[in-house]
Amino acid sequence: MMNSNPMFINNEKIPNIPLIDRFPFPFKGDSYRYSNNSEALDPPFLLVITPEYFEEIKLKRQILHNKKKQAYQSFAHSLEAQWGILEMIINEMTSLYPNYFHVEKNESHWTFFNYLLEEEQSFIFGDSSSLPFEPLDFIGRHIQEDLVYIAQRDGDLYMDAGQLCFPANWSIAFNLGMTYTEFHSPVPHFSDSGLAEKVRNFLLRMEAGKPWTRLNWTLTVEPILDTFPETFDEWGVKKDKVTSKNAGELIHLRTEDQRLFRLPRSNGILFSIHTHLISLEELSKNEEWFIRFYKVLNDLPDYIAQYKGFISYKDKIIHYLDKTMKTTEGVIK
């Protein structure tokens, strides 16, 4: 049973670093095209804990409570791999953040403590009936990252399970069971450029202990993390409100910090996604980033803006950026 234990005293604070000083800015140059921008992940860890931890965990749990099938899907044959994922994540949580998380292991009897949330859970490792949720679903409720489990079999990659509460307009319910090629099929020119095949071969060859990371990005209107295709009618209509006057406040750059781990037990891949949002107004505090974003947007092909869903208001953002740079002393040039 998950208990709220009055014995816990939550003295632990997540350092309140300003967003502009910790935002993962996704652009390395003044131009953006699709490429295999994966890099070795060093240090090789999955977790990033930010001051938004409490509100994001609350939102995740609300979504999982109200729309479970929309945010969590799995095949029964993924359960063993899910235990491997839970083990990996709990080991990382408790060794990197001993002040936030702790585990007591007595052979297969484990007790996991989340001091931040003042929760405690005992279970028998490997026995799914001893947890209130499947292992992937359980551990995902304690971290900000979304988690997707990709199985590797018969020389291919299959989406076999996932807890996806903060999707950038794609659906775990729709994608479950798809191969790598199938779930990437909506990405324009991904296949016909040969990039899809290159990335697939790279993924098939990934080794345990050598994780990778890449940043993906898009834009959203308002700081909405849960942009599900299933609720497009609620958040998609907000695009019509954007003007060059309100763009700084309304438009948010959305970076996904994606990490890839070969799982030694199952030989599958764990794909984690930590989503960060920053308003353009806030982004303007870093002049170099603001100018680079302007250049990237100006140079961006329509097919990418179309796929990412902001082609209808792209000119309004450019107008806003233009105006802001002209009125900000020393920034234009």
Ligand code: HEM
């Ligand atoms: C196994 C790990 C991966 C999974 C599960 C995954 C999954 C996905 C999914 C579900 C989408 C959205 C497709 C849609 O519109 O429905 C997507 C988009 C995309 N993926 Fe992957 N992906 C993985 C690895 C990679 C890697 C390593 C690359 C490296 C190039 C990559 C490149 C892309 C690109 C460029 C997009 C379009 C994103 C955008 O423009 O916003 N993916 N991926």
